[in-house]
Amino acid sequence: MKPNDVILQSVTKVTVIIIFTFSVYLFLNGHHHPGGGFIGGLSTAAAIVLLFLAFDIEKVRENFQIDFKKLAALGVLIAIGIGFTGMLAGDPFLTQYFNDKNLPIFGKTELATALIFDTGVALAVIGTAVSIILSISEGDSLWKR
DSSP states (O other): OOOOOHHHHHHHHHHHHHHHHHHHHHHHHTTTSSOOHHHHHHHHHHHHHHHHHHSOHHHHHHHOOOOHHHHHHHHHHHHHHHHHHHHHTTSOTTOOOEEEEEETTTEEEEEEHHHHHHHHHHHHHHHHHHHHHHHHHHTHHHHTO
């Protein structure tokens, strides 16, 4: 007999949207204030785990057709790659470059390499956290011995 989780699933749908929105805010706010790639990625991973708890893992994996291990590796490559750009210019590893650009919709906007680094960190954290949760959930047979 399958449990009826209508209330949990309905609340989760709304809550996940709120958590994803807050994750984007934390991610983008981290350059000048507390937040950034790590906490933005961690809150995104928490929203995905909430989906796994409320819905069947296989059902969520059908909608998120992402290999989270590859996502973590891509994030690490992005973070390390942006760190080497400073070395190519003769500066130390992880030197930040920034410039103000006048973008059509946003107006004067600061573009910085720190945002690319934070993107790599966020992808690495999301991929790692969700991979750990999935590996724990697949390890049910270990507890039944």
